Amino acid sequence: MKDLSGRTAFITGGAQGIGLGIARRLAREGVNLAIVDIDAEALEQARLELETAAPEQSIRVAAYKLDVRDRQAFAQVADQVEERLGPVSLLFNNAGVASGVTVAKMTYEMWDWVLGVNLQGVVNGIQTFLPRMIKRGAAGHLVNTASGAGLAATNAGFLYTTSKYAVVGLSESLRNELQAAGTGIGVSVLCPGPVATGIVSRSMMARPGARQEANSEMLSRLKEVDNHLLQHGVSIDAVGEMVLNGINNNSAYIFTDRLAEDLVIERTKSILACLPPRSDKNADTDARSLSLLAGGAGRSGS
Numbered sequence: 474m475k476d477l478s479g480r481t482a483f484i485t486g487g488a489q490g491i492g493l494g495i496a497r498r499l500a501r502e503g504v505n506l507a508i509v510d511i512d513a514e515a516l517e518q519a520r521l522e523l524e525t526a527a528p529e530q531s532i533r534v535a536a537y538k539l540d541v542r543d544r545q546a547f548a549q550v551a552d553q554v555e556e557r558l559g560p561v562s563l564l565f566n567n568a569g570v571a572s573g574v575t576v577a578k579m580t581y582e583m584w585d586w587v588l589g590v591n592l593q594g595v596v597n598g599i600q601t602f603l604p605r606m607i608k609r610g611a612a613g614h615l616v617n618t619a620s621g622a623g624l625a626a627t628n629a630g631f632l633y634t635t636s637k638y639a640v641v642g643l644s645e646s647l648r649n650e651l652q653a654a655g656t657g658i659g660v661s662v663l664c665p666g667p668v669a670t671g672i673v674s675r676s677m678m679a680r681p682g683a684r685q686e687a688n689s690e691m692l693s694r695l696k697e698v699d700n701h702l703l704q705h706g707v708s709i710d711a712v713g714e715m716v717l718n719g720i721n722n723n724s725a726y727i728f729t730d731r732l733a734e735d736l737v738i739e740r741t742k743s744i745l746a747c748l749p750p751r752s753d754k755n756a757d758t759d760a761r762s763l764s765l766l767a768g769g770a771g772r773s774g775s
């Protein structure tokens with residue numbers, strides 16, 4: 474999708490970090506912006522920043538406090554945004570949290586929190602907006618934020634990795650299906666490497682039980698991790714530019730660096746190494762099984 478001017482974008486986690494970088498870049502393309510976030514204070518700052526530049530960019534800006542896990546609130550905010558800014562045709566499911574919890578310390582609360590924000594939040598965005606986009610029949614684009622940790626298991630932790638693999642799988646299959654149905658709606662999955670944001674300390678302070686755990690030693694350790702990200706990560710504005718290019722080229726994946734390369738090669742090699750040996754007898758059965766898995770059985774029976 475090339476000319477985005479006059480369209481409306483909905484960006485979750487738009488108050489700061491990567492979401493704000495995307496909003497800033499889209500503003501310069503003349504895109505009307507709806508930013509939503511759970512952090513009201515940061516949201517207000519972002520709204521003021523984007524609104525200050527809005528008149529010269531001839532765009533409109535709206536900001537809503539929203540917890541992406543709340544389906545009902547999601548639909549209500551979507552209605553209000555579309556009434557104010559027009560139909561949303563660019564959707565950025567970007568809100569996310571990091572979690573470094575170890576297996577020894579995992580709890581259902583932590584699973585629910587990480588999967589709730591990182592996966593269910595993306596599902597809620599898609600379930601809220603995609604049927605509306607399809608019904609209108611106009612072109613559109615979805616960008617789901619996963620991570621390099623969605624393509625290979627890194628040291629990002631198993632909870633985070635679980636959520637991000639799911640976002641990659643969801644995005645790949647949705648892209649194929651929307652393309653096969655000729656909808657004109659593209660899907661890209663953003664798989665960043667390190668980006669200069671405060672995600673680690675922000676997430677640690679927002680996670681279940683954080684207030685009881687917080688102490689000055691823990692806070693300074695978290696700040697250290699964030700400082701490393703801030704010093705070595707790609708800037709949020711550079712990510713905004715990469716995302717715009719991804720939409721313009723309808724890229725399946727948007728990367729911010731090549732850090733995932735070796736990990737993806739290693740992972741692919743270990744998968745291939747575990748496949749059973751090839752045999753002629755397997756070939757027919759394999760082709761039939763694949764078509765059944767892809768839904769061939771349902772279609773032939775109807």
Ligand SMILES: NC(=O)c1ccc[n+]([C@@H]2O[C@H](COP(=O)([O-])OP(=O)(O)OC[C@H]3O[C@@H](n4cnc5c(N)ncnc54)[C@H](O)[C@@H]3O)[C@@H](O)[C@H]2O)c1
Pocket residue numbers: 485486487488489490491492509510511512515539540541542567568569570571590618619620621664665666667668669670671672673675676702706
């Ligand atoms: N920063 C990195 O190095 C990096 C790397 C790979 C992937 N990512 C992914 O990029 C996305 C954005 O991360 P970021 O680095 O900009 O972090 P960030 O903390 O700067 O921004 C994330 C935003 O999401 C918001 N948020 C958190 N929970 C929410 C909820 N329940 N409902 C609504 N909003 C909520 C936060 O308030 C915050 O404004 C995340 O999905 C993250 O997993 C980040």
